[in-house]
Amino acid sequence: MRLTRGERLASRLNYLILGFIALLALLPFLHVVAQSFSSHQAITSGRVTLWPVDFSFEAYVKVLREHAFVNAFKVSLLRTVIGTLLNVVITCMLAYPLSKAYIKGRSAIMFLIVFTMLFNGGMIPTFLVVKATGLLNSFWVYIIPGAVSAFNVIIMRNFFQGVPPELEESAKIDGSSNIGTLVRIVVPLSMPVIATITLFHAVGHWNAFFDTVLYVTDRNLFPLQVYLRELIMFNQSNISNNNGYSANIDSTLLALESLKAAALIASTVPILLVYPFLQKHFVKGIMLGSVKG
Amino acid sequence: MDSDLAAADRQPENHPLRTEKWERFQSLKKYWDLYLIMLPGLAYFIIFKYVPMGGIVVAFQDFSAFAGIRGSEWVGLTHFKNMFTDSEFYTVFKNTLLISLYKLIWGFPGPIILALMLNEVRHMLYKRGVQTLVYLPHFLSWVIIGGILINVLSPATGIVNQFLGMLGLEPIFFLGSQEWFRTVLVVSDIWKEAGWGAIIYLAALASIDPQIYEAAVVDGAGKWKQLLHVTLPSLIGTIVILFVLRLGSVLDVGFEQIFVLYNPLVYNVADVIETYVYRTGITQGQFSFTTAVGLFKSVISLILVVLANKAARKLGQDSLW
Numbered sequence: 349m350r351l352t353r354g355e356r357l358a359s360r361l362n363y364l365i366l367g368f369i370a371l372l373a374l375l376p377f378l379h380v381v382a383q384s385f386s387s388h389q390a391i392t393s394g395r396v397t398l399w400p401v402d403f404s405f406e407a408y409v410k411v412l413r414e415h416a417f418v419n420a421f422k423v424s425l426l427r428t429v430i431g432t433l434l435n436v437v438i439t440c441m442l443a444y445p446l447s448k449a450y451i452k453g454r455s456a457i458m459f460l461i462v463f464t465m466l467f468n469g470g471m472i473p474t475f476l477v478v479k480a481t482g483l484l485n486s487f488w489v490y491i492i493p494g495a496v497s498a499f500n501v502i503i504m505r506n507f508f509q510g511v512p513p514e515l516e517e518s519a520k521i522d523g524s525s526n527i528g529t530l531v532r533i534v535v536p537l538s539m540p541v542i543a544t545i546t547l548f549h550a551v552g553h554w555n556a557f558f559d560t561v562l563y564v565t566d567r568n569l570f571p572l573q574v575y576l577r578e579l580i581m582f583n584q585s586n587i588s589n590n591n592g593y594s595a596n597i598d599s600t601l602l603a604l605e606s607l608k609a610a611a612l613i614a615s616t617v618p619i620l621l622v623y624p625f626l627q628k629h630f631v632k633g634i635m636l637g638s639v640k641g
Numbered sequence: 642m643d644s645d646l647a648a649a650d651r652q653p654e655n656h657p658l659r660t661e662k663w664e665r666f667q668s669l670k671k672y673w674d675l676y677l678i679m680l681p682g683l684a685y686f687i688i689f690k691y692v693p694m695g696g697i698v699v700a701f702q703d704f705s706a707f708a709g710i711r712g713s714e715w716v717g718l719t720h721f722k723n724m725f726t727d728s729e730f731y732t733v734f735k736n737t738l739l740i741s742l743y744k745l746i747w748g749f750p751g752p753i754i755l756a757l758m759l760n761e762v763r764h765m766l767y768k769r770g771v772q773t774l775v776y777l778p779h780f781l782s783w784v785i786i787g788g789i790l791i792n793v794l795s796p797a798t799g800i801v802n803q804f805l806g807m808l809g810l811e812p813i814f815f816l817g818s819q820e821w822f823r824t825v826l827v828v829s830d831i832w833k834e835a836g837w838g839a840i841i842y843l844a845a846l847a848s849i850d851p852q853i854y855e856a857a858v859v860d861g862a863g864k865w866k867q868l869l870h871v872t873l874p875s876l877i878g879t880i881v882i883l884f885v886l887r888l889g890s891v892l893d894v895g896f897e898q899i900f901v902l903y904n905p906l907v908y909n910v911a912d913v914i915e916t917y918v919y920r921t922g923i924t925q926g927q928f929s930f931t932t933a934v935g936l937f938k939s940v941i942s943l944i945l946v947v948l949a950n951k952a953a954r955k956l957g958q959d960s961l962w
Contacts, residue, residue: 469690
């Protein structure tokens with residue numbers, strides 16, 4: 349197809365602007381990455397833009413040696429693994445029967461589930477219920493009050509409905525039990541949707557911080573996001589105290605800029621590592637979600 | 642087993658009530674394990690979704706944690722009356738609507754424009770590269786993005802203010818300024834979500850029949866005419882539906898973002914219903930009053946979503962349920 353001169357110009361401009369937008373998405377990260385490898389003095393005197401000044405790994409060494417950071421990382425990792433596992437198993441267990449016409453009362457149950465997406469008790473009544481269950485200040489408060497997402501139940505049920513019933517019937521003729529059929533036939537066929545939902549929940553767990561703010565005061569249970577919030581927004585850290593920086597009064601009171609940057613980047617790395625999978629499956633997930641049942 | 646079958650045979654076929662009951666019984670018997678595995682999920686919804694809905698009665702009480710729901714005194718609509726005469730509530734409600742409206746006006750077109758631009762890119766690797774970069778911020782928490790914002794917007798050392806300084810402008814304390822704070826909210830929201838929002842439009846664009854473009858070319862339409870007369874009309878349905886559904890959630894204003902970024906300097910322009918409920922409810926213990934405020938929000942949201950969904954259905958293909 350031949351383009352006019354104006355169209356060629358517009359096309360080039362389009363490429364250029366898109367490149368600029370992509371850079372805009374990337375530059376703030378690069379800036380923080382550069383800071384994380386620079387010295388505090390270089391940052392506060394404004395010499396760091398996109399390239400480290402006084403290059404060193406010191407900030408990372410300090411962050412990774414900091415007990416509170418490592419502990420928060422462990423809490424985040426643990427809640428992500430256990431929480432996601434439980435999310436996916438319970439969602440499967442609920443969504444599979446709901447995809448079968450021979451299960452009685454399933455439309456009533458679906459209505460009850462969908463209704464929770466439209467209306468809820470709100471923050472305070474939910475808080476009072478969680479308090480009454482005795483979960484406050486326990487690790488399980490990260491897992492149980494968010495155990496199932498209505499939206500994901502719907503996505504998964506829709507996918508299960510698309511599994512050819514002949515496959516399940518032939519498995520049953522071969523003597524497979526109901527649950528055996530689910531585990532051996534349906535789940536392996538549904539790996540795309542299970543992967544999507546696993547990633548949905550895993551990212552949710554890794555990024556969650558408000559449940560800690562609401563339900564947890566025990567600092568040993570703080571996940572990475574809450575640790576970061578305290579470090580960056582409230583400038584609270586005892587990293588600089590015990591590592592020979594105490595000569596500099598300023599740094600004993602405030603967390604060093606390079607430390608903040610290093611902590612930020614260190615918490616982002618896990619997301620970046622799984623990002624290729626995230627992108628692939630989430631795009632699919634958006635499409636699955638828009639298929640109405 | 643044999644006797645079951647025999648019993649089944651004895652069922653009178655033209656007795657609707659009896660057969661329905663019988664079917665239910667048969668289903669329960671044959672698939673009892675499938676009914677059983679639903680229980681954890683169902684228990685979750687009952688305990689953590691429906692019991693709190695019952696807990697809304699707290700809004701009509703003078704709830705004290707010591708007396709519990711049963712022991713607390715009933716006060717009828719007192720809290721709602723207080724709410725509507727409270728000037729702080731008006732500020733909070735106004736902020737919620739305004740921030741939401743700004744995000745809608747400035748943020749809604751972003752993904753559409755981005756999708757249209759990406760759609761014109763013929764170089765697949767370039768397109769993929771841009772997509773990878775613009776989707777990324779969606780996966781980061783508001784704590785991380787808040788950290789980056791505090792960093793780059795810092796009045797003393799932030800790179801944005803250094804740039805302003807180079808232009809000879811005074812540094813601006815963006816996150817502490819009542820004038821600028823909402824702008825920061827809107828822009829950072831676009832930065833985080835615009836790329837992600839483009840996906841659904843890209844899918845709609847991909848489903849346009851290429852034959853329509855070919856016909857347009859035969860009729861002598863250039864690129865610009867194709868965009869105007871083929872692409873946009875094909876996209877308008879998706880745009881309208883997403884717009885209407887977005888209106889339905891106008892009170893959900895991005896609570897985590899505001900919670901991470903706001904501070905007492907900007908409460909006046911940034912405090913929204915949920916941050917207000919958290920502060921006065923959880924940290925100050927005014928459970929009943931804030932439950933009333935939360936209920937007010939939930940009810941309006943419910944009405945809006947139902948209306949939006951009706952409208953979307955009337956407008957055509959799609960709806961939320």
